[in-house]
Amino acid sequence: MSCLGEEPAPQGTQEASEQHSNSNKDELLKDPFASKSSQILFDAIDQLQSCDASQDIDIPQLVIVGGQSAGKSSLLQSLTSIPFPVSHGLCTRFATRIISRRTPPKSRDEVVITIVKPDFELDHIFNYANENPYDKYVYRAETLDSHTFAELMEEVPFPRCRLVSFSSNVMAANDTKVSEKYMGIDSGISPSNKNFATEVLKIELSGPQRAHFSILDIPGHVSNAFRVHKWEMEGIESMIVEYMKKPQNIVICVSDASNDLENQPIFKLAEEHVESTRLIPVFTKCDKATSQEDVVGIATGEDQHFRPMKHGWFVVRNRVGDEGASFDLDEAEATLFGTAPWDRVQNRRRGSKKLRDYLGGLLCAKIREEFPDMQETVKSLLGEQLALREVLGEPRADGNAQLRYLMKIVDGYTADVEQALKTPWNFSRKEMQLRSIVSNRNRNFDRDMMTKGHTFEFEQPRLLYRQDTPAIDQTGLPPTPDGSPQPKSKRNGSKRKSTQNRAAMDNGPLTSAELRAEIQKQIHSFQSSQLPGLLNPDILPVLYRQQTTNWITIARDHLLGVSRDIQTAAERLLVEQLGYDSTQPDSDAYDNLLPILEDMGCKAEKKALDRLEEYYRDELTFPFFTTNPEFTRRLEENRVIRFKNYTYEHLQDVWNKVIQQPDNGALFDASLDAMYARIHPSAAQHTEEEAHDILKAYYELSLRTFIEHVNMRIVEGMLVSLQGPLKGLSTEYLMSLSEAEIEELAREDETKQVQREQCLARIARLTEANKIAENALRETRPRAVEAVA
Template structure:
């Protein structure tokens, strides 16, 4: 995986400089960047290795050892300089972030930086709130903050290395088990991504099987394709068997890694100022002389690291652009969900007015059954007018079938229907239209059951409990109308000569229509539930921010309930008018129906004297004597005649009143009060309502919370960083 030095120097400025610029823009916090991370156990030689690679004299003082991640970046530029800053950790508080902003150092040369490095580390530790003395308990031992060191100069190469604290397994002075967990979590966070090359630092004089860092690296790099072993302290390996074990690692004969092992010697704690070339003389000794020259020494390791960083950058470059694009889309999507900024009254009113306009657009589309206007109408609760029509059709059918207390006599059954009687005596054809209508109503009942218009969720019940009535089973009509009517008449009649008092008809109608109230309220309940669910769903679709939608819902709920109650009151009024007033109608169909009933009864009386006269067009014809017509009703008693009249008048009137009532309930209580009228609940939330709100009401409904403002600011910052990242990568 090694490329020539010339190739590296050509590729570095093109790719590695872009990656460094991404780090400058904080992009590494949003998407993983190609990087080299140095990991190892404590006392593995990490600090000495970093000093050899970067030229930075990391202190060996226990109080200044690696206690946070350090990012060291070198850049080739015309001027010397060193920039030092601190990036807050992922869980830093706003106060801590503000404190770290004040830490920034600029030095004009590397030599000046190296002289001041120990003092700079002490000040950085203080800013991070770390202990100055591990023997005390004032301050933290480790931090998730990152110390950034950027070295530039004409002799620098493009290389970024991240150092993290060393793993330790035993609590020592000043540390706790929580510190062990914190450090391990930091190491895992840095090595888990596929774009990270893991530099596992392993002391040569310790059995490799005891080094936890290799086991940890295997957890995230199963086949070892991005783990490079760096063996340190070869001068401390004195036993021939131990030396052979180290050679086997470097030669790939033992616990192989795809990137292999390097053997290096670094300056020790008391190593003075030996040059790297002097340190590399260690590898001229007999036990190491047979090792490949490109696998020993700092220079070889440094070249390999450059090559690896270039290779992983080339490999991941297209994926990196893709990841940043996806992050940008997610960021924009979340910003859209927050809506436009609304810190001031004008912004708040515009924001809420736009939501109201979109809500009213949903209302118009739902009432017009314009379901292709938006994908949201694929959801059942948005199909408002369809639910209303289906509920109304079922109500109308149920009302005609079961709203009367007792079945009227079917006068058509007093005789066979002579006009339909066939010569061969076969029954008349079935009424296919009635069967088809019945099947449709049954299908609508299934649809209403699926829509759960009778199932009230706890949240809905808490809002609508004062309006909707509990469902009660509606009894079927009885078959004892004649007996009941006889009892009513006999218990209420006065002195009469074959007539009856008007109040008797009122009493009969009130009894016959006593189920109207419960059935109508059940119908209104279903309509209101469907409407309430539509309003809630429509608000969810146009106001994506949960908190703003919750405040808006609270602001309009009281008025919604008020208008639902108006509709229920209108339905109750219609019930009251029908049941309590004296039966009366100007509809000419009343006389037609009454006359038809009278005709049925006379026909039945004439049937015994009627004669079959002839057959025409296959239908039997009957002939009666005109004198028999005048005598037809002579045999009836006054009581029987009055009861028949009451029945026929009540039946004719009830039929007309039923159709009138069904129409009135729909038009006056449902359509006018709930759907299309100016005071419909659908008109509670509109742009006029928004304009009428006081500033404090606006602030309460859609004013941004502190957390929302913070989230918006963070998202805008992130989007700005990602946008710059894309420009850098595509330049």
């Protein structure tokens, strides 16, 4: 197996390098936390772990991993001075975090044991039910011997031992069991058995002789599923990998020196998931090694089959169970490692004490390196959670809270509606700029009515003797490039028989010639009951109805388009108000309020269409009548143009004939008769022209009135209606609802309630973490030194 890392220092110069330890970068302080700033940062890390901030941020820590029976418990005892039971297979069913603190001189020793959550969610690894009261467990004492610790872990009643009560929630002497009662462990291979726990046993040691230290022990890697479930074995490996991958963790990888390294899968996992800068390899049970030369070859880098580690290997001797309290581990390790072949290993890599000093220095350096980034991460996460808290809103447990919740949404929605109608350009999203959208629709409606609203094109008279005079434009549209005020029909000049069905809007209006034919048809039909040459006024409503057939269709499409725009804007404004673009939108309120907006929109749309139908029906059924002087002016203007054109066509001819034969009275009379006949057309032609001009003048005035009525009355009514989706969702609307309706609108499902509780809990953790980090950085920040004159 190959291991990541760098080449260690040559072994041959070991003793010389040790004499110059101050210049060697690998030589670390015996107590790296001796400085005040280091102690402050270590205490801050400890406080961050105590407030469960490790659930949100990666906190630097030492993590010890290894296989089952690899000697982790004995190594932990050597590193932490905790009397871990050895050779009993204990403390392997859950992770254990050990925190050691140095307290002021003459302060008393204290041991506090609690059970806390893991650093990250493990439900996807172990599908255990979290029904155990682990957070209620507290054990306090001045000391902790191996027998007490073993009994505490093994779930047997406590013997008579001294407990020191420092708080009211200390467990009674016969109620200190951990594994079964508080973690729910029930060993066995039946489907209901639970062989491991995801919670962490936290052991806090403090006293004037303690060193600052923190380490996390993870259950040993299981090589085969003997007496445990196979999925639990796989889960333990997944949990080990998760701890290995955390970039802030310094991983101590323990290998049993009495077993071939290639047979220990823990190092394969470490090589795959841990950078060499974070990996500290340790050989345990060196006094039991079956092949000391092989172990020394790997530890010194002499064995070329194994790539040396960046931090080098450490070798330690384990404490065994039958060695009494008087056993001196430091002396035993010095004796073992002072002999061949162990003396080839660098002195600074031999023994538990050297390992402890090295780990302490490494952890101290890691904390200093990571702490500023940790604080920035805490601030960023806190900001995100506060924003989420704003989106989730206040709990809605009673009617008043529910009403306040809805009022806040409605007030914000109302303000956004006003902005969409008055200052739409302040919105970045186009669909929210409602006033601009509707104004564009109104202009398009005006254009469509001018170009497509009429069934027939009107004749546009032009003065024949003034070629620079454009056709009279009485519609208000700008002239087209050819000088005509309205687009020419593609069928202009067609001799086809007039048919109203052919006046489809897609193909444009029918021609003015077809209008003349329709007028002739109607005159012929209506003259059956009156004298020839007289215009029957009943013809005009018939022609007007035909000419305005397209109005209702174009106007309906316009109103439906406006309705869609209003509904889209209303939905978008509601979405913005509820924070629906955030990671956690208020989907409950959206689901509850959107149907109300849609219902209001449907009613407003129906009301607008009804108003349109009513106005158009009145337009067709009311008598032809107007007091607008523009009607008379336009009608007279058309008559004058016709008279001038007729006169122009024959005046020159009459004058020439008179000049040529001034004495020919008969010729002169004939010319005047022809001129009179042209200027004063037949009764039939006069009736046609009168019908056309009256219809044209009246239509043009009515068209402008219709457009303005639709846009200024009906469309604007849709926008500002107090029953519409924009103005309808208001404070007045909420106050009109019953308590049951308010409760229905403000309801939230259990998921949202749980989400809010989790958010509040995380805010509390992060707020406390941010306070801890700020205090630590403030206390460790270099202070300016005033210059002394």
